[in-house]
Amino acid sequence: MRYLYRAAAVGLVTGFAVLGGSGEAAAELIEPADAAEVVEELAEASAEQGICYGWYIEIDDDYETHLTLRDIGSNLGLGSDLGIDADPRRNPALCPKYVVFEASIHYTSASSEAEDSASFRVVSNLPGGPTGDDLEELGIREKDLVGQRDDDAAIRAILALPMLAAESGAAPYLTPEPNPSPIPAADHPTNPPGSDLWRQNGVALTLLGLGAVAALIWLIVALVKKPQEAAPTPPGKPARSAQPDGPPRPGIPPQPGGPSAGPGSSQPPPGPGLAQPSYKQES
Numbered sequence: 001m002r003y004l005y006r007a008a009a010v011g012l013v014t015g016f017a018v019l020g021g022s023g024e025a026a027a028e029l030i031e032p033a034d035a036a037e038v039v040e041e042l043a044e045a046s047a048e049q050g051i052c053y054g055w056y057i058e059i060d061d062d063y064e065t066h067l068t069l070r071d072i073g074s075n076l077g078l079g080s081d082l083g084i085d086a087d088p089r090r091n092p093a094l095c096p097k098y099v100v101f102e103a104s105i106h107y108t109s110a111s112s113e114a115e116d117s118a119s120f121r122v123v124s125n126l127p128g129g130p131t132g133d134d135l136e137e138l139g140i141r142e143k144d145l146v147g148q149r150d151d152d153a154a155i156r157a158i159l160a161l162p163m164l165a166a167e168s169g170a171a172p173y174l175t176p177e178p179n180p181s182p183i184p185a186a187d188h189p190t191n192p193p194g195s196d197l198w199r200q201n202g203v204a205l206t207l208l209g210l211g212a213v214a215a216l217i218w219l220i221v222a223l224v225k226k227p228q229e230a231a232p233t234p235p236g237k238p239a240r241s242a243q244p245d246g247p248p249r250p251g252i253p254p255q256p257g258g259p260s261a262g263p264g265s266s267q268p269p270p271g272p273g274l275a276q277p278s279y280k281q282e283s
Helices: 006-010 032-049 079-086 132-137 142-146 150-159 161-167 196-225
Strands: 017-019 024-026 052-061 067-074 098-107 117-124
Touching (some): 032 161, 052 150, 067 079, 098 150, 098 161, 117 132, 132 161
Antiparallel strands (some): 052 067
């Protein structure tokens, strides 16, 4: 969102001030209420890490005012109150160590074919301190400063400075703030622990499992009760007939597994205990 600074151009008392007739004016890219919160958070980080944090944003407005506007602030205060002295780099006694987000924004005129542009960097006197590349790794891009949420992009970049200083090894990490109030009852988990898939489809999955078990049992029972099939006759060997090929010899009883007496045979089977007659083999 492009900010128009007509107030600075006409000298209205709306929080902007023309500085010394040099064509420069104090501006507020960040809304005053948001800027006050940023100052408060930077002051807390500065007190814990011993480093001053601030921002210095210069805006060349060729769209309407044709002025160079500046938005300045730090843990020391806002530029609307302190002017240029809000920049930590101008207070070495109060800020022997500093990290400053510095940005330049150019709003082109309505008749220009060029697009609005922006650039930023991180200025620090810390050995191995953070740089603008660190902000880009956090997903903050220069084009964000001329987008619809340019103020949010600037706030995110400024509030990231203490963390970047800690990651560079130049400062300790900030202590997380404890939650002063207990978690409301409505914010506690209401469902029992476990998988959402099981909780939402427990009945269907149970029935599916029971069906699978029943099918497996039925298959096992069917295999156990399946009748044994007769062994197939080997190829080339005729099957044994239940009827004899001819009448047995007289007086010779049928052997087990052999042919029985055929029809018309007058020879009765020997009774129990009777001796078997012997026959000579005819030559």
